[in-house]
Structure formats: C-alpha cells, structure tokens
Amino acid sequence: MRQALAAAPYRPDPQIDGVADFLADPVEAAKFPTATLRFRNHRHESTVGLDSLSDDQWIAHFGHFEPLPDNLPQPLALRYHGHQFRTYNPEIGDGRGFLFAQLRDGAGRLLDLGTKGSGQTPWSRSGDGRLTLKGALREILATEMLEALGVNTSKTFSVIETGESLWRGDEPSPTRSAVMVRLSHSHIRIGSFQRLLVLEEHAHLARLVDYCLAQFPGPLPPEDAPGRDNPAVILVHQAAERLADLAASYMVAGFVHGVLNTDNINLTGESFDYGPWRFLPKWEPQFTAAYFDHQGLYAFGRQPEAIRWNLAQLAIALRPLADSDALLAALNRFGPLYETAMLRRFCWRLGVESIDPASDGALVGAAEVTMREGEIGPDLFFHRHRGGRDAEGPLAQALGNRPALPGASDYWDRPDPESMLIEEVEAIWDAIAQNDDWQPLADKLARVRALGDALGDAPSPQGHLPSQPA
Numbered sequence: 001m002r003q004a005l006a007a008a009p010y011r012p013d014p015q016i017d018g019v020a021d022f023l024a025d026p027v028e029a030a031k032f033p034t035a036t037l038r039f040r041n042h043r044h045e046s047t048v049g050l051d052s053l054s055d056d057q058w059i060a061h062f063g064h065f066e067p068l069p070d071n072l073p074q075p076l077a078l079r080y081h082g083h084q085f086r087t088y089n090p091e092i093g094d095g096r097g098f099l100f101a102q103l104r105d106g107a108g109r110l111l112d113l114g115t116k117g118s119g120q121t122p123w124s125r126s127g128d129g130r131l132t133l134k135g136a137l138r139e140i141l142a143t144e145m146l147e148a149l150g151v152n153t154s155k156t157f158s159v160i161e162t163g164e165s166l167w168r169g170d171e172p173s174p175t176r177s178a179v180m181v182r183l184s185h186s187h188i189r190i191g192s193f194q195r196l197l198v199l200e201e202h203a204h205l206a207r208l209v210d211y212c213l214a215q216f217p218g219p220l221p222p223e224d225a226p227g228r229d230n231p232a233v234i235l236v237h238q239a240a241e242r243l244a245d246l247a248a249s250y251m252v253a254g255f256v257h258g259v260l261n262t263d264n265i266n267l268t269g270e271s272f273d274y275g276p277w278r279f280l281p282k283w284e285p286q287f288t289a290a291y292f293d294h295q296g297l298y299a300f301g302r303q304p305e306a307i308r309w310n311l312a313q314l315a316i317a318l319r320p321l322a323d324s325d326a327l328l329a330a331l332n333r334f335g336p337l338y339e340t341a342m343l344r345r346f347c348w349r350l351g352v353e354s355i356d357p358a359s360d361g362a363l364v365g366a367a368e369v370t371m372r373e374g375e376i377g378p379d380l381f382f383h384r385h386r387g388g389r390d391a392e393g394p395l396a397q398a399l400g401n402r403p404a405l406p407g408a409s410d411y412w413d414r415p416d417p418e419s420m421l422i423e424e425v426e427a428i429w430d431a432i433a434q435n436d437d438w439q440p441l442a443d444k445l446a447r448v449r450a451l452g453d454a455l456g457d458a459p460s461p462q463g464h465l466p467s468q469p470a
Contacts, residue, residue, distance in 0.1 A: 008106030010049030030119025034163030082191030082263030093123030150458030227326030241463030242269025254378030258289030283371030383417030
C-alpha cells in the first residue's frame with residue numbers, strides 16, 4: 001500500500017522574485033467567458049495547504065487567477081530558448097502559460113503552480129494562448145498514470161472549462177477550451193540556461209545556477225570528480241542523476257513522452273508538459289508518440305539517448321562558468337546512472353527483490369525478450385508476472401528463486417492490468433464530448449489510483465537530498 005500524502009499548511013514562498021528580473025515577464029491572465037470546475041486534485045491540494053478553499057474560491061484563483069495570499073502579485077511568463085527536434089529555436093518561452101505562485105510542501109520543497117491555456121504572453125507568437133479541454137483531459141490521464149507507475153511527474157492540479165470554441169488543425173474543431181494548473185517541482189528548463197548563454201548573460205547564468213542549487217538541493221559530486229566545488233559542475237552532476245532516473249522511469253513505465261526538447265526538460269528531473277504522449281501497446285523500441293516525429297527521434301527506445309543529449313546541452317550552456325573537462329566528467333556519469341536506475345525501477349515494478357547488477361540485468365534482458373516475442377506490452381507483462389509468478393523458459397531462469405517484495409495485494413488477482421492506451425483515452429473523451437459524461441474519467445482515475453496503491457511506495461527520485469519537514 002502506498003503511504004498517504006502528508007498534509008501541510010499553506011506556506012507561500014515566491015523565491016522566483018530573486019531571478020525574475022532576467023528570467024520572466026509579468027503578464028495578465030485571459031478573461032474567459034465562463035469558468036466551470038472540471039477537475040480538482042483532492043489528493044494533492046492538502047499537501048500545499050489549499051484544501052480549505054471552497055469551489056468558488058478555487059475558481060477565483062485557478063480560473064480567474066486572483067493572486068493567492070502573500071504570493072506573486074502578478075503571473076510571470078518565463079523566458080527560455082530550446083532545441084526543438086535538435087533545431088535551435090530562440091523564439092520560444094511561456095506562450096500559453098505562466099508561473100502563478102510558489103509555495104512549500106510539508107517537507108520544505110519549493111513547488112510551483114504553473115498554468116497551461118491561460119492566455120497570450122510576449123512569447124505566444126501567432127498562438128492564441130489557449131488549451132483545448134481534450135488537451136487538459138489528456139494531461140490529467142498522463143500525470144495520474146505516471147504517478148501510479150512511480151514516475152517523478154508534475155501533478156495536474158486543476159482543470160476549469162472556459163467556454164470558448166477553439167480551432168485546431170490536428171483535431172475536430174471547433175472544440176471546447178480549458179485552463180489547467182499543474183503542481184510542479186520547478187519550471188526552470190535546460191532551455192532557460194541556453195537562452196542566457198546565447199545572450200552572453202554570464203552573470204545571470206551564474207545567478208540561475210545558484211538559484212537552482214539553493215532551491216532544489218542535491219548531493220555533492222563524487223569525491224574524485226574534477227571541479228567538484230564549482231557550482232555549475234555540481235548542478236550538472238545533480239542533473240545527471242535526476243535525468244538518468246527520469247529516463248529509466250519512462251522505460252519501465254512503457255511511456256513515450258513524444259517531445260523531449262530542451263525546453264521540456266527541467267532541472268529537477270521531473271516529467272512535465274504532456275502533448276502527444278502514448279503508452280506502449282506492445283514492446284516496440286521504434287514506437288513514436290508524435291505524428292510529426294517523422295525520423296523517430298523521440299521513439300520509445302531512443303528516449304534515454306535523447307535525454308542524455310539534452311543534458312549535454314546543459315553542460316554546453318554552462319561552459320562559461322566551468323572547465324569543460326569537469327562538465328564532461330559529470331555528463332559521462334549518465335550512462336552508469338541510467339543502468340542502475342533501470343534495474344532498480346524494473347525490479348520494483350515487477351515486485352521482486354534486487355540481487356546484484358549482473359542478475360538484475362539478466363532479468364531485464366529476459367523480460368524484454370518475453371515481451372518482444374510475445375508481442376505484449378509492459379502493462380500485461382508486469383501484471384502477469386508480478387512477484388515472479390507464472391514465468392517460463394529464460395524468464396523463469398533469470399528470476400530463479402528471487403524473493404517477492406512484501407506487500408501482497410488482491411489487485412494482482414484481477415485478470416487484466418490497468419493501462420492507459422490511446423483507445424481508452426479517446427473513449428473517455430468521447431463520453432465527455434458527446435454526452436458531457438464525466439463518470440468514465442472518474443472511474444478510470446479510481447482504477448489508476450488503485451494500481452498505484454497496489455504497487456506501493458515508488459523508488460525515490462535520485463539526485464535530491466532527503467526532504468526535511470519545515
């Protein structure tokens with residue numbers, strides 16, 4: 001059983017003020033025709049002390065964006081650049097979202113409340129700054145499933161339908177609109193550093209490094225690491241740990257993000273910003289999520305390499321602040337860290353104890369062969385063989401007499417696994433679009449959360465210091 005989330009009082013702490021002068025632009029939220037509350041994250045609202053809000057107060061803050069007490073007086077649209085499908089783009093930034101508030105949870109972590117679909121900003125270019133209701137629904141489903149599967153992900157905090165008709169070229173239009181709020185452990189991206197490098201704002205680059213080290217603390221580099229006292233080097237070491245763990249968590253979840261650009265990778269290693277995502281219907285390394293990813297750059301099996309490439313762009317951006325060899329040494333840790341994280345997370349989802357790297361590696365290899373030859377996906381594989389049961393052939397040999405993890409659950413007696421395939425997503429949307437029926441969504445979320453409970457406490461994200469209650 002997964003531990004209950006700890007409640008906490010409301011603790012505003014807009015630390016972004018210290019770097020906003022070069023990192024962000026004050027903006028105003030769009031004025032929407034209506035505001036109908038469609039989703040409120042009751043599981044996480046208490047972790048930041050907002051569970052006492054009435055629905056009307058909730059809508060006032062997260063639909064009309066009245067400032068939270070003692071928080072940011074005005075939303076901030078963040079500035080950043082980024083490599084998009086490996087092509088550098090200096091014309092991006094928060095184009096349909098902004099940072100609305102910052103606050104602490106009970107463990108003292110600094111968290112952001114950021115938006116999607118909240119209106120135009122200086123970085124909107126030709127966009128309308130809006131979000132479709134279907135896009136918001138997809139983000140709810142992605143974050144809930146990833147959280148259940150142990151991925152360090154942002155949380156969909158609020159979805160409010162806004163009463164506008166939107167036209168989109170890639171889905172039937174007109175379609176309904178929404179504004180979404182996510183609860184996230186930072187919106188500082190690799191692209192935030194890239195922008196400062198290109199603009200040669202080296203003093204601001206150093207300030208942003210210091211901000212990240214102070215607000216998202218992590219372990220120091222290994223004792224033999226060159227330049228281990230340099231703040232920029234420390235940050236890359238921490239990012240290497242966090243992003244290697246993120247990559248492994250995607251692979252064990254059978255998840256394809258779809259757009260792993262440098263503006264979609266943040267410094268805390270937390271997954272966020274879900275567009276054309278998919279979960280694998282079967283084990284297929286070439287499977288892609290985005291219809292426009294013609295070269296398969298972000299295919300399922302290429303995600304670890306893509307995330308490492310993004311980490312390299314962070315190291316490049318920080319070269320004005322540190323020796324290249326020291327940054328390279330930090331970057332080179334990614335591969336071994338990824339392998340360790342992959343074994344740790346794989347054993348956890350399978351519900352068996354880790355033994356040693358060689359034995360665990362053989363188990364992962366046998367599992368991949370089982371999925372590939374059986375043409376099945378990770379959901380069915382992990383459900384069918386939970387705790388090492390019902391294994392045959394090389395998989396049984398790789399499992400040996402490996403003990404099962406404690407915490408048995410009758411969830412695993414169910415005939416079929418919980419999944420989040422695209423057909424299920426479309427069916428939930430069809431119920432809403434055609435009949436305004438939200439019950440299938442509620443039912444799905446209940447089943448997904450039951451899966452998370454059955455899996456138990458997930459492995460702790462790597463690259464962070466243990467949280468201490470404030």
